[in-house]
Amino acid sequence: MFNKKEFSELFGDNEAAAGLVVAICAALFDNGVKIVHIGGLMRLLGIPNSKAKEHDDKAFKLTDDFYKQIEEWGFERVDEFQLELPTKTKKTLH
Numbered sequence: 001m002f003n004k005k006e007f008s009e010l011f012g013d014n015e016a017a018a019g020l021v022v023a024i025c026a027a028l029f030d031n032g033v034k035i036v037h038i039g040g041l042m043r044l045l046g047i048p049n050s051k052a053k054e055h056d057d058k059a060f061k062l063t064d065d066f067y068k069q070i071e072e073w074g075f076e077r078v079d080e081f082q083l084e085l086p087t088k089t090k091k092t093l094h
Helices: 004-011 015-030 038-044 049-055 066-072
Strands: 035-037 059-061
Touching: 015 038, 015 066, 035 038, 038 049
Parallel strands: none
Antiparallel strands: 035 059
8 A cells, every 4th residue: 555655645635536545445455355456546536548557557555454554644434334324214226
């Protein structure tokens, strides 16, 4: 994973982009994916393929202490139960 300095250099004050990267990495980590392909990550963020393909040969590893590391950076872990709608307002979308 990036260290805090590298992460800050990449995203600067763009907290929204940084938050998206952390959220995507968390979803990957929670599903057992520990190697994040940078070109693929860029595509998920909407970066054009022509730019993303320049990074197709790069990847980084999510370490076993991923959540501890991002919490030290100031990101908060949100438990899955906090993301659900209350039972009364659940709706099925068709």
